[in-house]
């Protein structure tokens with residue numbers, strides 16, 4: 048080997064070592080290698096091209112990075128380099144919202160993984176696949192990759208990253224718990240490995256868990272103690288998430304002023320032009336704070352932003368889930384196509400042999416060809432059918448089988464448009480189960496789940512086929528009743544209230560189950576779903592405040608504007624169905 052090839056080898060190795068830790072040195076080496084002053088072998092040129100692509104991606108030029116990475120994957124015969132390029136490309140495609148391409152590259156990546164032995168490259172590939180699977184809601188697959196990372200990792204940095212990936216899966220799938228001793232250990236491991244980014248991402252999961260379990264002070268203490276290191280990471284995703292969690296902790300502890308400050312920080316530190324969960328939650332909190340303080344105009348403004356951010360976030364979630372299913376279908380279809388073609392080939396060979404014999408054989412060939420066509424038609428039908436099944440699944444709530452929140456909003460808006468055109472009345476009912484936390488705390492989460500299902504079934508027995516029923520959140524449901532007037536809704540909602548109140552009895556549970564109802568009607572609120580939701584939410588708030596297990600119909604006669612209604616809220620007479628009957 049000539050000395051210049053050795054020199055090239057040395058520089059390529061150095062560049063790889065400082066990829067993310069010393070960006071200035073990394074660009075200087077690339078400049079030297081790109082200048083052409085050092086001759087490179089074909090293999091080295093491809094490695095340089097990968098590093099150039101990595102640099103483009105780091106700067107945010109995702110489109111050009113993908114083009115370069117594709118050419119490395121096509122041209123290189125080195126599995127390690129190809130796997131590295133595929134991992135970076137999956138990451139870049141995910142960040143550019145090109146999910147279908149991301150999943151099809153992920154398939155290539157998983158096919159290649161067994162051929163590669165280089166440990167850092169393998170760990171990078173497993174990390175990328177786990178994170179993408181988590182985003183698409185495929186938690187079992189994600190957990191498998193994370194476990195494999197934990198198993199193969201050897202340095203403290205490897206273990207820290209593997210732990211983070213594992214805890215991210217648990218956090219997103221709702222199975223994260225601080226009771227698990229490995230959680231605190233994971234933070235310590237990342238701190239010792241000098242990985243503050245991952246240590247703090249895990250801390251944000253811990254704080255989120257504490258808030259969900261009423262431990263607001265603990266969450267505030269944890270977040271405060273690490274606020275400075277979080278700022279020093281300069282990583283907007285983490286900073287925004289930290290602020291949002293802090294805001295919820297303050298709100299939970301009753302400090303609305305600090306909650307508002309932190310929520311505003313979460314909004315301003317959020318990634319621009321992207322709808323994320325922290326952004327949606329921060330807007331929701333700002334809406335609740337303004338609402339509590341009676342600042343109706345500001346509350347309305349935040350509610351609008353919350354709805355937009357929430358819808359955007361939910362859309363991106365279902366886009367990811369659909370992309371995963373679509374690519375899975377495409378891979379399956381390709382395999383079946385290959386199988387069908389192989390069959391066709393064999394039949395053609397048969398035909399050649401047979402045609403030599405006699406005319407009868409020709410007939411046989413036609414029959415066989417027809418059966419191949421029938422086979423292909425059958426496969427096409429099956430693929431179409433499973434695609435439709437997956438589309439349906441993406442619209443339903445996994446536990447109760449009714450519409451999920453996003454599909455409820457889409458269907459309710461469509462139905463309201465129809466009612467507006469044909470000047471028909473409609474009513475919106477919001478249902479929130481009362482003291483549901485007690486059911487979970489007393490009987491456990493699985494009984495809680497069963498009660499949710501029974502409550503939904505009980506309501507369904509009183510709904511018509513045109514009514515739109517959806518689960519809007521944990522124990523909150525929405526029903527749009529088309530062709531239902533203010534006069535009629537009182538009786539219908541009372542049926543639903545009684546149905547829910549009888550759930551515990553039928554399930555022989557030793558706890559009372561009931562629901563509070565907030566109702567709004569197009570006669571008062573118009574046909575805008577947002578307005579109907581705000582009014583029903585207000586009525587629900589009153590139902591909760593005046594004793595629960597009751598329905599309250601929004602009363603617009605208390606003033607045209609919502610603000611006036613709010614001012615007169617204290618002691619305002621309400622139409623209370625429960626009391627009327």
Ligand SMILES: Nc1nc2c(ncn2[C@@H]2O[C@H](COP(=O)(O)OP(=O)(O)OP(=O)(O)O)[C@@H](O)[C@H]2O)c(=O)[nH]1
Nearest residue numbers: 479480481482483484485487492493495496521522
């Ligand atoms: N079992 C089960 N519980 C859930 C689910 N989603 C949310 N929850 C629980 O629902 C409870 C909601 O509690 P809160 O928001 O405090 O309300 P609540 O106890 O119903 O009290 P009020 O609404 O004020 O009457 C929490 O304990 C959640 O953990 C779910 O899918 N299954």
